[in-house]
Amino acid sequence: MIVAVVGVSVTASLSVVERTREFGLLRALGLTAASAHRTVTVECAIHGVLGGVLGLALALPYSWLVVRTIAATAPFSLPTGHLALVVCVLALLTAAGGMVPAVRASRTPPVTAVAQNQ
DSSP, rough: HHHHHHHHHHHHHHHHHHHHHHHHHHHHTTTHHHHHHHHHHHHHHHHHHHHHHHHHHHHHHHHHHHHHHOOOTTTOOOOOHHHHHHHHHHHHHHHHHHHHHHHHHHHHHHHHHHHHHO
């Protein structure tokens, strides 16, 4: 999960750098700094949720196959509560990992962001 959080944080940082002019334009049109911060944070949380869901979608068939291969009579059960908790924690951690890029997006003045050459 640490790798996922660091990956999302780096991706969010790059996204904020690439979209500096976009955030500046939105801020000039009336988007508040808190809304820009919230936008980046929610994007990071969505990345965490998607990563958790896709990870489960790939891991569950393989784990079923391993249980069937190793012990054909072993019951296959899913700890759904634990899996849901892991996905929720992953979403919270990736949202926390996006806080630094979100602060950068919200603190850049609109005039400076729009005036940047890319």
